[in-house]
Amino acid sequence: MNNPYSTPEASIDVDPRVATYQPRFLALNGRIGRVRYFAYNTGLALLVYAVIFPLLLLTGISGAMFGDPAAAGGANPIVAAVVGLLMIALYVALLVMMIGYTVRRLNDLGKTGWLALLLLIPLANLVLWIYVVFFPGQKGVNQYGPAPAANTAGVIALAVVGVVAAVIGVVGGISLVSSPAYQSYLEQVEKAQKMQQ
Known part of the structure; x- marks a missing residue:
């Protein structure tokens, strides 16, 4: 019996050359494009700052309430030690994620993630950053997965915030350095003008 409301028998397979996937923010696998690379790094930095600020605030408040005024900074040594360990763990996690994003970006370019180790070499890290930021990824599926x-x-929007913040940081840094000079x-x-007169 033929039911007119049954699902069609047509194939719905997706052409693997145009297949895509939705990248996840905290994943360490898959591919990400240039805009997403900026956005994810910006989002990660904002998350880290959102955790660091209360920790530093806690250290300051504990120092004001329970600290030794004679100690350096007046911070409570126990709270300062715990916050210090938490910040070390946070920065290690930040480093792992930032390297992970670079690996994902390199995979989008069709390159091995091992090239991310160039981030540890002065000048080579600048060349790698320029490559990762300015060169487009491969279209379609590559050996590292779908686009x-x-x-x-x-x-x-998050990528734009990151780029604007970076530009402001660079311009501000140059201003601070060059202003006294x-x-x-x-x-x-x-x-010299007074001496000539």
Whole structure:
């Protein structure tokens, strides 16, 4: 008997060349594109700062309430030690995740994750960063899996926040370094002008 409401018999297999998957934020496998790389690193940094700030606040409050004013910084040594150990663990987790994101990005480029070890070598890490950030990943499936799904508006917004924060940090750092040097230059010019008069 033929039921007109039954499901069709057509094949619904997805062409593996165009298959995609939805990357997960805290995963260490799969592929991620350039925008997602920025977004995930920004999100991770924001999470770490959200944990570090209360820990440092706790250290300061405990120092003010129970600390020894004669001690360095006035912090309670027990609280300071516990917070210090928590921060070490947090930074190790941060390092693992950031290297994991770089491995995932390298996999998107069709390269082995072992190249992420170049992050430990001065100047080579700069070349690797430029490669990871500016070169597009492979289209479709490669030996490391399907291509990541298209970026959502949230991923794009988080990546923009990361890029803007990085630019502000670089410009601010240059300003802080160059400002005293420029002030010194102006003073020397002023002295030279006074001597010429």
